[in-house]
Amino acid sequence: MAAAPGTGRLLPGAAERPTAGTGRISVRLDRRAAGARLNACCQEAGCRIAGRKEGKPQPGGVPRPFTLREKRLP
Template sequence: MGQTCEDPRVNDLRVRPATEADLSTLVRLRDDAARWMLARGITGQWQPGELDESHFRRVMTHGEVWLAEAGGRVAGAWELWWEDEAAWGPQPPVAGYVHRLMVDRSTAPPGTGRRLLRSAEHRVAAAGRTYVRLDCLAGNVPLTTYYRGAGYRVVGRKEGKPQPGGTPKSFTLLEKDLGELPETRPGGCWTSESSVRS
């Protein structure tokens, strides 16, 4: 999994699988994003210090973690899971589940979050899946609105989803049908390195 992807649909962003060498960067991105939310009164979604390197290492083993760079600097990252029974229950293998969409607000150009999300959607489509699913804290109106603006629709609510080292929380479940994407396969980006792990 050493290939770097330059996808014209994400403009100047270069997307690549995260590696062990990126673990501290991923923790920093997550903590910075948590602080950014808290500074804007968005409480309950994420807390600084909640996840450590072992979390991202585990996701790399059972799913995928992608890192985006712009101008040689880290711009953001996201996790991609191929199942999420804690939120969605048992499901047929038709979706990819995006978690921890994070943007480095000190270096990323405007619109990076949407471009990262679009890149994740293309990755899911390249794996032959037809839906992208995600969740956000129930009551987080700004984030729900953000995802709805990106073409996601609210399809349910999960009460009492377990949290890393914390009290279970309730989440809004959102989904996007990839059949609605104008093009779903970024040429040359998602090749054999991108096979779905089960």
């Protein structure tokens, strides 16, 4: 199932807002490694690659590799 156009650009900000209020200095997001468009949106939003997880379990599906992205909060 594909998300609505523009959703990928909204996700980093949606994760940052509630995290910023907790006093943390960064937010970390995981993205499917094969999700090129979403990974590009995260990179454009200032998220750096913090690691990779192979074989992350998926609800009702086969395990998939994920890229971990991190962004420092202001």
